[in-house]
Amino acid sequence: MPPAAQPDLPLSPHGEIDSMLSRKFGKEVANYFSGSPLNRVAFLRTDHTFLTQALHHPSTTFILFKDLNPLLKDPATLATVPYSTVKPLVGENPYLTPEAEQIAAYNSSTYIPTLIFLGLDPAPPSPLTYKSHSGAPVFALDVTPRAHLTDASNNLISSLTSQSLSFSTGRHNLTLPPSAAALYASARHLLDWNTRNPFCAQCGSPTLSTNAGWKRTCPPSDTAFQTPRPSCVSRGAISNICFPRTDPTVIMAVISASGDKILLGRQNRWPAHWYSTLAGFLEPAESVEEAVRREVWEESGVRVGRVVVHSTQPWPYPANLMIGAVGQALPDGEAVDLGNDPELEDARWFELAEVREALRVGTSGLGEEAGPGYKEGGLRLPPRTAIAHQLLDAVVNGGFLAGVVKI
Amino acid sequence: MPPAAQPDLPLSPHGEIDSMLSRKFGKEVANYFSGSPLNRVAFLRTDHTFLTQALHHPSTTFILFKDLNPLLKDPATLATVPYSTVKPLVGENPYLTPEAEQIAAYNSSTYIPTLIFLGLDPAPPSPLTYKSHSGAPVFALDVTPRAHLTDASNNLISSLTSQSLSFSTGRHNLTLPPSAAALYASARHLLDWNTRNPFCAQCGSPTLSTNAGWKRTCPPSDTAFQTPRPSCVSRGAISNICFPRTDPTVIMAVISASGDKILLGRQNRWPAHWYSTLAGFLEPAESVEEAVRREVWEESGVRVGRVVVHSTQPWPYPANLMIGAVGQALPDGEAVDLGNDPELEDARWFELAEVREALRVGTSGLGEEAGPGYKEGGLRLPPRTAIAHQLLDAVVNGGFLAGVVKI
Incomplete structure (x- = not known):
């Protein structure tokens, strides 16, 4: 597993070998919004077998966003929900087929809510184990009411708010502790990027969220239209426009x-x-x-x-x-x-x-x-x-x- | 004017107060591709009066690119040309009207070659002076043959190559000294970004190069079409997708x-x-x-x-x-x-x-x-x-x- 995450002290240095380098360079400052406790296991974002297990594991949690505002227990605590809660939006398994098959079957008229695999949380007991990696999977989901899922989203939101949960009304109301702030920051950054880039900047066609929310692919065909899509150089080579912008x-x-x-x-x-x-x-x-x-x-x-x-x-x-x-x-x-x-x-x-x-x-x-x-x-x-x-x-x-x- | 540029020594530190900080932090390393000699005067990129003067000033030079490869005198020297050489592509003055008017008159069917104002070079004699700033303006221009300018571009390219100038055939042939490499790097980065982003990632409509090549704007209307363009949130607020990506x-x-x-x-x-x-x-x-x-x-x-x-x-x-x-x-x-x-x-x-x-x-x-x-x-x-x-x-x-x- 990767280096230990920061404890909940935004200004504390990373620990083990402080004495060697801090005398010369000073201690490391870990600023607010950094210090996520998750192992991102970035190389598993294209592994639909892993993602399927991660989606359905009992230890898995989801953090929810409406219009980029997170669902909260209180201003200092992110609310988390299990798969059963989000199933009406997410469906049985969006990772059922390999990504290449999803791209080949692309239909731009079908709204798919943005679902992002954030990583594995090493802390909880009874985690998911996959190859040499283990942890409790954490996802972020956009539940903003849209398209054919408008009613399902509104129902979900009503159910949550009746349980004394509420969506943040702005960033200045948030007082999350550092590790929750880091989770929130990664989810918000990625949801915003997906929301801001529904079209391919290279060819103007609608794109599909892939790599568990970490990429947007310009599919070569679209079953919603009879006419072929324009050719696009982003399909034949790796292009930075397909990946999150920082x-x-x-x-x-x-x-x-x-x-x-x-x-x-x-x-x-x-x-x-x-x-x-x-x-x-x-x-x-x-x-x-x-x-x-x-x-x-x-x-x-x-x-x-x-x-x-x-x-x-x-x-x-x-x-x-x-x-x-x-x-x-x-x-x-x-x-x-x-x-x-x-x-x-x-x-x-x-x-x-x-x-x-x-x-x-x-x-x-x-x-x-x-x-x-x-x-x-x-x-x-x-x-x-x-x-x-x-x-x-x-x-x-x-x-x-x-x-x-x-x- | 801004701090002095690096001399042509890619690994030398910035000079004046070295003694104070270098004892503690070591000398600054200025890596290859940094160290541009130009003052970017970024705040003048929307000033069409300035840009008009910069385009036509006798001290102004243009560096040219074809398919992102620069025009060279030899592998260690960028070729530069005056305005008269590029006039068949650039026209009399693309900065004649304020930017707001250009956006209002947008017509996506008119090809405009990407022209980028890189900055003012403080070194040459008889520079342009504008308000408190002076220097020789430097532009980069994409001369890749395209659309109605195909013939004009091919003629320009033939004329240049008959003068023993040639376009680089790849990055590994370039042996530019550091200050020329920095100029090339800024021009290539911006030309590539403009080339890679002809459409708005937010709404899928074609965009217009603005801010002298440093922004792409999603115009609210397009005289090439009778049908209105979709609404786009990138028009009402500042959006990072409109600016170069790094x-x-x-x-x-x-x-x-x-x-x-x-x-x-x-x-x-x-x-x-x-x-x-x-x-x-x-x-x-x-x-x-x-x-x-x-x-x-x-x-x-x-x-x-x-x-x-x-x-x-x-x-x-x-x-x-x-x-x-x-x-x-x-x-x-x-x-x-x-x-x-x-x-x-x-x-x-x-x-x-x-x-x-x-x-x-x-x-x-x-x-x-x-x-x-x-x-x-x-x-x-x-x-x-x-x-x-x-x-x-x-x-x-x-x-x-x-x-x-x-x-």
């Missing part, structure tokens, strides 16, 4: 050349006094360091020299890999100029002490009140679950640059 | 727990004795460290503990961001097992001395002969332009872990 994004705590200030910015839709680290999408043919320098210059006019990667965070809104870095301004590049890209309302340098105090009393989600110690007019910052927070904490409290610059 | 990929030199061996693998289609570091796509809801641990376990059975990011490399075949890391096996996790994912033909541990010798005499591109000092049967490794090579070099020669583990 957008690399850089986010950076920029310190001044002498290390005594931090650059933060704000958008005009944010609450008053709320700032964060700068961020933006990495572009084609850029290294992470180049993307950091370009984004900081575009948004603030500040020119960055050295860049060091701190940690990464999967961010499922909808599909980002946040690559967190610490950058340092060039001595003659600290002047703020908002005249390039009008994305930010403000960007300016803050004293380390002000950032340290804001991390102590002024952090919250964007829609929430600041904490009890916050004084009106003080700097406000993102919560602990955001990598922006971790980057700032690493600089002002964690000694990320200790011994190198005077912070 | 796939984060992890690639890792894995050292043994005691630091005296390195794990390498090979695919069966590679030349005999040729090995490389393991690699694979990062999946949704994974941190870089998690992706490294999963991929290494899937492909080799080895279980990795600590993971440290080393450097990143844009890789334009077609659209990867290679995230290079050094990982360390857990003391009880070093057994090789190829039984999970059948992707590799072999994976095994190599002594550091063998890897060091192979870096000295056994490196080459996949299609090339090994160097003169290579003895048949010895280990072969990727060339200096590959991040795999840089990772191995960092471990066995660069002292990446010096003082921490005994290498």
